[in-house]
Amino acid sequence: MHETRVRVGLLGCGNVGGALAELLLADGDRIAERTGMVLELRAVAVRSLSRPRAASIPPELLTTDAQAVAADPDLDVVVEVIGGIEPARTLILAALGSGKPVVTANKELLANCGTELFDAAAAAGRDLLFEAAVAGGIPLIRPLRESLAGERIHRVLGIVNGTTNYILSQMAAHGASYQEALAEAQSLGFAERDPTADVEGFDAAAKAAVIAHVAFGARVVAGDVDREGIGAIGADDIVSAHRLGFVIKPLAVIEEVDGAIGVRVHPAMVPAAHPLASVRDSFNAVFVEGEAVGELMFLGRGAGGAPTASAVLGDLLDAAHNLTVGGAGRTPALRAVPRRSIDDLVSAYYLTLEVADRPGVLHAVAGVLGDHSVSVRSMEQEGAAEGARLVFVTHPALERDMQACLQELHALDAVRRVGGLIRVVGA
Amino acid sequence: MHETRVRVGLLGCGNVGGALAELLLADGDRIAERTGMVLELRAVAVRSLSRPRAASIPPELLTTDAQAVAADPDLDVVVEVIGGIEPARTLILAALGSGKPVVTANKELLANCGTELFDAAAAAGRDLLFEAAVAGGIPLIRPLRESLAGERIHRVLGIVNGTTNYILSQMAAHGASYQEALAEAQSLGFAERDPTADVEGFDAAAKAAVIAHVAFGARVVAGDVDREGIGAIGADDIVSAHRLGFVIKPLAVIEEVDGAIGVRVHPAMVPAAHPLASVRDSFNAVFVEGEAVGELMFLGRGAGGAPTASAVLGDLLDAAHNLTVGGAGRTPALRAVPRRSIDDLVSAYYLTLEVADRPGVLHAVAGVLGDHSVSVRSMEQEGAAEGARLVFVTHPALERDMQACLQELHALDAVRRVGGLIRVVGA
Ligand SMILES: NC(=O)c1ccc[n+]([C@@H]2O[C@H](COP(=O)([O-])OP(=O)(O)OC[C@H]3O[C@@H](n4cnc5c(N)ncnc54)[C@H](OP(=O)(O)O)[C@@H]3O)[C@@H](O)[C@H]2O)c1
Ligand SMILES: NC(=O)c1ccc[n+]([C@@H]2O[C@H](COP(=O)([O-])OP(=O)(O)OC[C@H]3O[C@@H](n4cnc5c(N)ncnc54)[C@H](OP(=O)(O)O)[C@@H]3O)[C@@H](O)[C@H]2O)c1
Numbered sequence: 056m057h058e059t060r061v062r063v064g065l066l067g068c069g070n071v072g073g074a075l076a077e078l079l080l081a082d083g084d085r086i087a088e089r090t091g092m093v094l095e096l097r098a099v100a101v102r103s104l105s106r107p108r109a110a111s112i113p114p115e116l117l118t119t120d121a122q123a124v125a126a127d128p129d130l131d132v133v134v135e136v137i138g139g140i141e142p143a144r145t146l147i148l149a150a151l152g153s154g155k156p157v158v159t160a161n162k163e164l165l166a167n168c169g170t171e172l173f174d175a176a177a178a179a180g181r182d183l184l185f186e187a188a189v190a191g192g193i194p195l196i197r198p199l200r201e202s203l204a205g206e207r208i209h210r211v212l213g214i215v216n217g218t219t220n221y222i223l224s225q226m227a228a229h230g231a232s233y234q235e236a237l238a239e240a241q242s243l244g245f246a247e248r249d250p251t252a253d254v255e256g257f258d259a260a261a262k263a264a265v266i267a268h269v270a271f272g273a274r275v276v277a278g279d280v281d282r283e284g285i286g287a288i289g290a291d292d293i294v295s296a297h298r299l300g301f302v303i304k305p306l307a308v309i310e311e312v313d314g315a316i317g318v319r320v321h322p323a324m325v326p327a328a329h330p331l332a333s334v335r336d337s338f339n340a341v342f343v344e345g346e347a348v349g350e351l352m353f354l355g356r357g358a359g360g361a362p363t364a365s366a367v368l369g370d371l372l373d374a375a376h377n378l379t380v381g382g383a384g385r386t387p388a389l390r391a392v393p394r395r396s397i398d399d400l401v402s403a404y405y406l407t408l409e410v411a412d413r414p415g416v417l418h419a420v421a422g423v424l425g426d427h428s429v430s431v432r433s434m435e436q437e438g439a440a441e442g443a444r445l446v447f448v449t450h451p452a453l454e455r456d457m458q459a460c461l462q463e464l465h466a467l468d469a470v471r472r473v474g475g476l477i478r479v480v481g482a
Numbered sequence: 483m484h485e486t487r488v489r490v491g492l493l494g495c496g497n498v499g500g501a502l503a504e505l506l507l508a509d510g511d512r513i514a515e516r517t518g519m520v521l522e523l524r525a526v527a528v529r530s531l532s533r534p535r536a537a538s539i540p541p542e543l544l545t546t547d548a549q550a551v552a553a554d555p556d557l558d559v560v561v562e563v564i565g566g567i568e569p570a571r572t573l574i575l576a577a578l579g580s581g582k583p584v585v586t587a588n589k590e591l592l593a594n595c596g597t598e599l600f601d602a603a604a605a606a607g608r609d610l611l612f613e614a615a616v617a618g619g620i621p622l623i624r625p626l627r628e629s630l631a632g633e634r635i636h637r638v639l640g641i642v643n644g645t646t647n648y649i650l651s652q653m654a655a656h657g658a659s660y661q662e663a664l665a666e667a668q669s670l671g672f673a674e675r676d677p678t679a680d681v682e683g684f685d686a687a688a689k690a691a692v693i694a695h696v697a698f699g700a701r702v703v704a705g706d707v708d709r710e711g712i713g714a715i716g717a718d719d720i721v722s723a724h725r726l727g728f729v730i731k732p733l734a735v736i737e738e739v740d741g742a743i744g745v746r747v748h749p750a751m752v753p754a755a756h757p758l759a760s761v762r763d764s765f766n767a768v769f770v771e772g773e774a775v776g777e778l779m780f781l782g783r784g785a786g787g788a789p790t791a792s793a794v795l796g797d798l799l800d801a802a803h804n805l806t807v808g809g810a811g812r813t814p815a816l817r818a819v820p821r822r823s824i825d826d827l828v829s830a831y832y833l834t835l836e837v838a839d840r841p842g843v844l845h846a847v848a849g850v851l852g853d854h855s856v857s858v859r860s861m862e863q864e865g866a867a868e869g870a871r872l873v874f875v876t877h878p879a880l881e882r883d884m885q886a887c888l889q890e891l892h893a894l895d896a897v898r899r900v901g902g903l904i905r906v907v908g909a
Contacts, residue, residue, distance in 0.1 A: 078632070078774060086632045089699060090812075094632075186629060192775040194621075194629035202613060202621035202796035205505070205513045205521075272516060330781060333760050347505060348619040348792035351782035354757060355775065365775035369629035380809035385517075 058091055061375040064098045064130040064155075066121050066146055067137035068108060071160055071187065072099070074360030075134065075367050080111045086368075092375045100124045125149040132374050134367060135159040144168055151179040156374040156383065158367055160187035166261035166277035169268050170389050182383045184370035189262045190215050190339045192362025193355035194369070199269040199343070200385060207346035208270050210310035212481060215262040217337035217357045218246045218253035219285050219305035223322070224335045226293050227302065233288060245337055255284040256305075256320040263307035263318050266341075270309060273316045274389040281397040283321035287475050292407065295446045296324055296477075299433070301405070302332040306480055310395075317395035323480040324405050331481060342481075400454040403432065403482060405447070407474030408464060412443040416469040420445065423463045427456040442471060448479070485518055488802040491525045491557040491582075493548050493573055494564035495535060498587055498614065499526070501787030502561065502794050507538045513795075519802045527551045552576040559801050561794060562586040571595055578606040583801040583810065585794055587614035593688035593704035596695055597816050609810045611797035616689045617642050617766045619789025620782035621796070626696040626770070627812060634773035635697045637737035639907060642689040644764035644784045645673045645680035646712050646732035650749070651762045653720050654729065660715060672764050682711040683732075683747040690734035690745050693768075697736060700743045701816040708824040710748035714902050719834065722873045723751055723904075726860070728832070729759040733907055737822075744822035750907040751832050751875075758908060769908075827881040830859065830909060832874070834901030835891060839870040843896040847872065850890045854883040869898060875906070 063079065065072055079086075079096045087093045099112060100121035108117070118124060125133055125146040133150040135157060137143045143164050150157045152175070159165070165172065165188055176183035186196045190213070199208075214220050218240055225236040237254065240246035252258045260280035267275040285305055296303050301324040309318050325332045330352045334340040339357025344350055356362035377384050410416045417436075424431060429452040437444045449457070457476065464470050490506065492499055506513075506523045514520045526539060527548035535544070545551065552560055552573040560577040562584060564570050570591050577584045579602070586592070592599065592615055603610035613623045617640065626635075641647050645667055652663040664681065667673035679685045687707035694702040712732055723730050728751040736745050752759045757779045761767040766784025771777055783789035804811050837843045844863075851858060856879040864871045876884070884903065891897050 074774070082632075082634065085634065090631050091815075193778060194625035197629050198621035198625060201800055202624050202793065204517050204799045205509075205795040206792050207509065207512065330760070333757070345792065347501070347788040347795070349783045349786075349789050351620060351780075353778075353780055355778035359776070361774040362776050365633050365772065366629065368632040368774070372631045373628055376812055377807075380804075380807060382807035382809070385803055388518075 058087060058093055059375065059379050060093045060095060061378070062095050062097045062129065062131045063371065064124040064127060064133045065096060066100045066124060066133060066135045068099050068101050068112070069136065070360040071363045071367065072136040073108065074364035075136065076112050078364050078368055090372055092372055094371060094375065097130055098124045098127065121146055122149065126153050128153060130155060131378060132371060133157050134371065135161060136367065138163065140164055140167060147172060148175055151175045151181055151183065154179060154181060156182035156184070156378060158184045158370040158374060160185065160363055160367060162188040162261040162265055165268070166264035169265070169276070170274055173386050173389060176383070176386045177388070180383055182374045182377055183386060184374055184384070185265070186370050187363045187366035189265050190341055190353070190355070191357040191359065192365045193339060193341065193353050193357065194366070195341050195353050196269055198353065200387065203343070203345060203348065204385070206348050208311070208343060209346065210308065210344045211266050211270050211341060212331060213262070213266065213307040213341040214304055214331060214334050214339055215307050215341065215357060216253055216259040216305055217339055218250065220334065220339070221245045221337040223285060223288065223303055223305060226288070226290060227297070230290055232290050233286060254286055256282040259305065259307045259320040263309055263320055266307065266309045267316060267318050268387050268389055271311060271316050271392065272387055272390055273392040275316065275318050279318060279394060281319035285322045288322055289475065291444070292475050292477065295407065296405070299448060300327050301325060301479070302327055303477065304331055304334070308480060312395055315393040315395035317397065317400065319397050322477055324477050325481045329481040398455040401451050402454065403451050403479035404449045404457055405477040405479060406449065408445045408470055409472040409474065410443055410445055411469045411471065413469065417445070419467055419469060420464065423460050423467065427460045428452065429456055429460055485514060485520055486802065486806050487520045487522060488805070489522050489524045489556065489558045490798065491551040491554060491560045492523060493527045493551060493560060493562045495526050495528050495539070496563065497787040498790045498794065499563040500535065501791035502563070503539050505791050505795055517799055519799055521798060521802065524557055525551045525554065548573055549576065553580050555580060557582060558805060559798060560584050561798065562588060563794065565590065567591055567594060574599060575602050578602045578608055578610065581606060581608060583609035583611070583805060585611045585797040585801055587612065587790055587794060589615040589688040589692055592695070593691035596692070597701055600813050600816060603810070603813045604815070607810055609801045609804055610813060611801055611811070612692070613797050614790045614793035616692050617768055617780070617782070618784040618786065619792045620766060620768065620780050620784065621793070622768050622780050623696055625780070627814065630770070630772060630775065631812070633775050635738070635770060636773065637735065637771045638693050638697050638768060639758060640689070640693065640734040640768040641731055641758060641761050641766055642734050642768065642784060643680055643686040643732055644766055645677065647761065647766070648672045648764040650712060650715065650730055650732060653715070653717060654724070657717055659717050660713060681713055683709040686732065686734045686747040690736055690747055693734065693736045694743060694745050695814050695816055698738060698743050698819065699814055699817055700819040702743065702745050706745060706821060708746035712749045715749055716902065718871070719902050719904065722834070723832070726875060727754050728752060728906070729754055730904065731758055731761070735907060739822055742820040742822035744824065744827065746824050749904055751904050752908045756908040825882040828878050829881065830878050830906035831876045831884055832904040832906060833876065835872045835897055836899040836901065837870055837872055838896045838898065840896065844872070846894055846896060847891065850887050850894065854887045855879065856883055856887055
C-alpha cells in the first residue's frame with residue numbers, strides 16, 4: 056500500500072496527550088499497515104520539562120515552546136490537548152493560520168469560541184476536528200456531522216458527563232446519599248477534588264453547546280445553556296423515581312421546537328424502559344431523534360485517557376487523509392438561530408413537597424397548581440417526620456407556569472419544604 | 483453559503499429507493515440550506531413503469547434503462563438500491579467505470595463481491611459507500627471506517643437482523659413459541675413470507691462479512707461465515723435463560739483471535755446486564771470492543787425505508803463533498819487473513835438434554851462431558867413428561883470438544899433429545 060507520512064505536533068501531554076503519544080509510539084506500525092498513514096510524532100509541547108512523562112516518549116521530542124510547535128512549518132497536523140481557553144485558542148489559531156489542520160478535545164474552548172475557530176478553519180481551508188470534545192471515545196461528532204448531515208434532527212438527549220452519571224447510578228444502586236456517592240466518586244478518581252464543573256453541569260453545558268453546533272449548526276455558546284446541577288437530588292427522589300417507573304439521569308437536551316433551538320442541562324426523570332435509563336456507572340450515551348432515521352443511541356466511555364486518545368487518533372487519520380487529497384472535511388458553519396428559553400418548555404414534572412400533615416393542605420396545594428393550569432397525573436402521599444411528603448407527577452405543563460407554582464408553594468403556610476422539581480424526559 | 487449542484491441517478495425505487503426519492507424531493511431545500519449541497523434527482527431506474535410509485539416522483543425522471551443511468555456522463559453520483567447480485571454488480575461497475583461515486587445499500591453484493599467492487603472503486607479513484615448495508619439507519623460503517631480507523635478492534639458483536647431480534651424478543655416477553663412469534667412477525671410485516679434469509683442467518687451473515695471488511699480489512703465472503711439459525715430455540719430455552727440471568731439474542735460475532743479472524747452468526751446467551759441484552763423488538767445494535775476505546779455500542783433502526791434512506795443520504799452527501807474536493811474517501815483495501823474456524827472457538831455453552839429419569843443418567847452424561855474436558859459451571863434438573871430436562875452451563879470449552887460431546891450424547895441410551903447448544907457471549 057502507498058504510505059503517506061504525516062508529521063504530528065502535540066500540544067499538551069497530560070491524560071489524553073500522554074495516552075495519544077503512547078498509541079502513536081507503540082502502535083504506529085500497526086496503524087500504518089492498516090491505514091497507509093505513518094503518523095510521526097515530531098514534537099510534544101509540555102508546560103514543564105521536569106514533570107515525569109511516559110518513558111516511551113523520547114526526551115528530544117519535548118519542548119516547552121508550544122507556540123513554536125503550533126507555527127512550525129515542518130509539521131503537518133497539530134493536536135491540542137492542553138484544555139481551557141488560553142493559550143489553547145491562540146495556539147489553534149496559529150496552527151490553522153500556518154496551514155495546518157488541528158485536532159482538539161477542548162469542549163470548553165469550542166463552546167466559547169466555536170464561531171471564531173470554525174471561521175478560521177474555513178478561511179484556512181483546513182480541518183478543525185473535535186470528536187473527543189464530546190463523549191470522549193464515542194464516535195458522535197463525525198456521525199452527526201457526516202452520516203446525519205442531511206437528517207432533520209429533532210432532538211439530542213445526552214448523558215455526557217460520566218461523573219454525575221456515576222454518582223446518580225451509585226445512589227440508585229446502593230441507596231447512597233448524594234454526599235456519599237460524590238465522596239466515593241472522588242476516592243475512585245471519577246470526580247475531581249473540586250467537583251463543581253461536573254456536578255453543577257458546566258462540563259455538560261459546554262458539550263451541549265458543541266452538540267448544538269454539529270446537530271443544528273446553531274451558534275450557541277456555553278453561557279446560553281440553561282443549566283442545573285444534580286446537588287438537589289436526594290435519596291428519596293431516587294426511591295420515588297424507581298417506584299414511579301423512572302430513573303434519574305443527568306441529561307443534556309438539545310432540541311429544535313418550531314424553528315428555535317433549546318439547549319439545557321439538568322437531571323431528568325427518564326422512563327425505565329428508555330435506552331438511556333440503562334446507561335449506568337460512568338458510561339456516556341447520546342440518544343438522537345431524527346425525522347427519517349428515527350431513534351439512534353451511541354454508547355461508550357466518555358472519558359479516560361485511552362478512550363479519548365482513540366477519538367483523537369480517528370480525527371488525526373481523517374485530517375491526514377484530507378490533507379493528502381488536498382482539502383478539508385466539512386467545517387460546521389454556525390448560524391444565528393432563534394433560541395428557545397427554558398421558560399417556554401412544555402414538560403411533565405416530578406415535584407415533591409414536605410407539608411404539615413393536616414386537613415386542607417392538599418386542597419391548598421392543588422389550588423396553586425390549578426391556578427397555573429398545571430394538571431396532576433399522579434400524587435402519592437408518604438408519611439414524613441411530623442408531616443407528609445407529597446410526590447406529584449404532572450401532565451405536560453409550561454415551565455414558566457411550573458416556576459410560578461413553586462414561588463407560590465414556597466409561600467404556603469403548610470408547605471415546609473419544596474423539594475426537587477425534576478423534568479420528565481423521553482416519555 | 484456556496485452551493486454545489488450534484489446530479490443523482492437512482493437505481494431501484496422500492497422501499498429504500500422510494501423513501502430516498504421522497505427525501506430528496508420533499509426536503510431538498512432544507513438539505514441544501516444546511517449542507518450547501520443541492521442534490522438533484524435526475525433519473526430513477528425502475529423495472530416496470532406501470533408499477534405505482536410515490537406521487538411526488540415526476541414521471542419524466544423514470545426510466546427502465548438502468549444501464550443508461552449507470553453510465554450516464556451527465557450524472558455525478560449513482561445510488562444502487564435494487565439489491566441482489568445482478569444486475570446490481572454490473573451497474574455499480576459501470577458507474578464507477580464512468581467515474582461516478584456509488585452509494586449502495588446492498589449487503590448481499592458486498593458480501594459476495596466486495597473485493598472486486600472495492601478494487602474497482604480504488605482504480606476509479608471514486609467512493610463506494612455503503613453505510614445502509616449494515617444496520618440500516620445506524621451510523622456504523624463510517625465510524626468503523628473513519629473514527630476507529632486506527633483503533634485495534636478486538637471484537638464486534640451485532641444484533642444486525644431485526645426480524646430475528648423481534649421474534650426472540652416476543653418469545654421472551656410473552657412466552658410465545660418460535661412458530662407463533664414468527665407468524666406474528668410476518669403478519670406485522672417484520673418478517674417476509676419466506677423468512678429463510680432472516681431466520682437461517684443468511685442476512686446476518688452477509689452483514690457480518692461487511693463488518694469484517696471495515697473492522698478488520700478482512701477479505702471475508704458470505705459463504706465463509708459460520709452460520710446457525712434461530713429455529714431451534716424453544717420457549718423453554720427462553721425461560722431457562724431468564725432464570726440463569728441471560729437473554730437469548732441473535733448475534734453476529736466478528737473477532738480477531740491471535741491474528742486470525744472469526745466470523746459467525748448464531749443465537750447467543752447474553753448476560754442480562756450486557757447492553758445488548760436490552761436491545762429489544764426490531765431494534766438493531768452493534769457492540770464494539772477496542773483496545774484503546776474500550777466498549778462502544780451503536781443502536782437504532784436496522785431496517786425500514788426511511789431509516790435506511792437516511793443512511794444513504796448521509797453517504798450521498800459524503801460522496802458529493804468528496805467529489806467537490808476532487809477525491810474519494812478511504813476505500814477499504816481487503817487483505818487475505820487467516821480465518822479462525824468455529825471449531826477453535828473457546829466459549830461457555832448452554833446445553834439442554836431430555837433424559838430418562840433414572841439413576842445413573844447424570845453420571846453417564848457427566849462422563850461424556852468430562853472425557854472431552856468440558857467442565858460444568860451449573861446444572862439444573864427439571865421434571866419433564868416421562869423424564870427430566872437437564873440444563874447445563876459449561877465453563878469455557880473448545881467448540882470441537884463440545885461438538886464431540888453432542889455426538890456421544892446423542893448416542894447415549896438414556897438421552898431422549900439433545901436440545902439447543904447455545905453459546906454464551908459477552909460474559
Ligand atoms: N481526560 C479526559 O477524559 C478527557 C475527555 C474528553 C476531553 N478531554 C479534554 O482533553 C483536554 C486535555 O485533557 P486532559 O485530561 O489530558 O488534561 P490534563 O491531564 O490536565 O493535561 C493537560 C496538559 O497540558 C499541559 N499544559 C498546560 N499548559 C500548557 C502549555 N502552555 N503548554 C504546554 N502544555 C501545557 C499540562 O501540563 P501541567 O500538568 O504541567 O499543567 C497538562 O499536562 C481538555 O480540553 C479536556 O477537556 C479530556
Ligand atoms: N428495506 C430495508 O429496510 C433495507 C435495509 C437495509 C438495506 N436494504 C437494502 O437495500 C436494497 C433495496 O432494498 P428494498 O427494501 O428497497 O428492496 P425493494 O423494495 O425490493 O426494492 C428494489 C427495487 O428495485 C427494482 N428493480 C429490480 N430490478 C431492477 C432493474 N433491473 N432495474 C431497475 N429497478 C429494478 C424493484 O422493482 P420491482 O418491484 O418491479 O421488482 C424494486 O422496486 C437491498 O440491497 C437491501 O438489501 C434494505
